[in-house]
Amino acid sequence: MGTDGAQILLTQDPGTGAEAISLSFDCSKILSQVVELQAGYVGVHLMRSDPTGSWTGAVAGIKITAG
Secondary structure, eight states: OOOEEEEEEEEOOOOGTTOOEEEOOTSSSOOOOOOOOOOEEEEEEEEEEEESSOOOOOOOOOOOOOO
């Protein structure tokens, strides 16, 4: 069972005018979310709700496709 209250933050080049996208989820489930990104660099940050708790080796995967 994974931690609850995890968050993925997607950021983009500020020059695109795009807002950061925050996805909150429970790690005991799979999250599938489609978002529209602007062309350019994308930053991905994985955070958890209790940064001082015991570390369990958090892993997240991001799939980006162009279409």
